[in-house]
Amino acid sequence: MTGSARTPPLARAILAGDRRALAQTITAIENGDTRVSATLRALYPHAGSAPVIGLTGPLGVGKSSLLSVLIGLLRERGKTVGVVAIDPSSPYTGGSVLGDRIRLERKANDDGVFFRSMASRGEAGGVAASTREVARLLAAAGYDVIFVETVGSGQVDVAIRGIATTSVVVLVPHLGDEVQTLKAGLFEIADVFCVNKADLPGADLAARDLSELVALGAARDGWAPVIVATSTTRPAGIEELWRAIEAHEQFLDQTGLRVAHERARLSAEITDRVKDRVGHEVAERLDHDVELRRLLDRVVARKIDPAGAAEELFRTRYATR
Ligand SMILES: Nc1nc2c(ncn2[C@@H]2O[C@H](COP(=O)(O)OP(=O)(O)OP(=O)(O)O)[C@@H](O)[C@H]2O)c(=O)[nH]1
Numbered sequence: 604m605t606g607s608a609r610t611p612p613l614a615r616a617i618l619a620g621d622r623r624a625l626a627q628t629i630t631a632i633e634n635g636d637t638r639v640s641a642t643l644r645a646l647y648p649h650a651g652s653a654p655v656i657g658l659t660g661p662l663g664v665g666k667s668s669l670l671s672v673l674i675g676l677l678r679e680r681g682k683t684v685g686v687v688a689i690d691p692s693s694p695y696t697g698g699s700v701l702g703d704r705i706r707l708e709r710k711a712n713d714d715g716v717f718f719r720s721m722a723s724r725g726e727a728g729g730v731a732a733s734t735r736e737v738a739r740l741l742a743a744a745g746y747d748v749i750f751v752e753t754v755g756s757g758q759v760d761v762a763i764r765g766i767a768t769t770s771v772v773v774l775v776p777h778l779g780d781e782v783q784t785l786k787a788g789l790f791e792i793a794d795v796f797c798v799n800k801a802d803l804p805g806a807d808l809a810a811r812d813l814s815e816l817v818a819l820g821a822a823r824d825g826w827a828p829v830i831v832a833t834s835t836t837r838p839a840g841i842e843e844l845w846r847a848i849e850a851h852e853q854f855l856d857q858t859g860l861r862v863a864h865e866r867a868r869l870s871a872e873i874t875d876r877v878k879d880r881v882g883h884e885v886a887e888r889l890d891h892d893v894e895l896r897r898l899l900d901r902v903v904a905r906k907i908d909p910a911g912a913a914e915e916l917f918r919t920r921y922a923t924r
């Protein structure tokens with residue numbers, strides 16, 4: 604496959620470990636440049652079974668700090684690591700740019716780490732789609748473990764389940780507000796809860812609060828979320844965090860859920876892509892539709908309401924039954 608004449612040069616370069624080719628392809632994905640589709644298609648069979656670890660949680664809880672110490676731990680164990688971050692690096696929380704952190708931590712010219720951050724502008728769905736594509740690309744490029752950092756903002760968080768094999772939700776002591784966030788959706792996506800900044804007072808209490816919440820919830824597919832307390836400043840709990848992630852990855856293999864989850868994620872992705880195409884197609888056609896203009900006149904004149912107009916257009920143009 605690698606040497607096949609039909610494999611696009613960019614794909615061949617990425618498979619051969621060319622970091623510039625990888626960076627270039629990611630830029631194309633970010634820009635929605637369809638010229639790389641052949642490259643992505645050629646790489647797909649190579650994007651095998653690397654664990655994709657999602658780190659998500661509210662602004663400034665220490666996701667980037669945790670990532671950089673986790674990367675240190677994995678590099679010591681000889682694992683290569685690819686990272687994609689939707690990194691707002693908020694000026695409000697003092698959150699640092701992950702790239703800077705990683706550059707600080709990683710030894711000069713360490714080819715075992717590849718980092719890329721992506722702008723969080725644009726609709727959540729679009730961000731999620733390109734993040735997924737980049738995570739897949741990093742797996743094809745041969746990185747052993749892929750990390751995805753996203754900030755806790757509802758939709759993007761939930762989208763992480765469509766990308767990650769293990770989702771880590773990061774929180775900090777004094778869970779007051781966070782508990783509300785949990786109810787809004789973070790709780791459903793966590794395979795592992797990480798209570799970071801455990802060097803601050805209140806970490807024990809926070810962990811206890813969480814375990815009560817976890818006990819209330821039904822275990823999803825037979826997995827009850829694991830709670831780990833960490834501190835990146837001490838540091839402490841980092842090995843435990845990695846062990847919890849590994850335990851979930853092993854659970855996926857032992858139960859056959861890895862394959863089942865992958866299948867469900869791919870099904871959702873295909874459906875999303877078709878919905879996207881259909882949506883664009885419909886918008887484009889309606890743009891030139893005289894019937895729409897005729898109905899619009901009547902809506903403007905308050906003769907029918909917008910829902911009625913939509914219903915009529917749908918019936919005459921798109922209903923197949
Ligand atoms: N006390 C303490 N502070 C920490 C710890 N981990 C991170 N911080 C600090 O928390 C702030 C935010 O850390 P980041 O790692 O940038 O957090 P983040 O979640 O990636 O932030 P955003 O990407 O902006 O959401 C920084 O000032 C860190 O130094 C910790 O374990 N203890």
Ligand SMILES: [Mg+2]
Nearest residue numbers: 666667698701
């Ligand atoms: Mg960050």
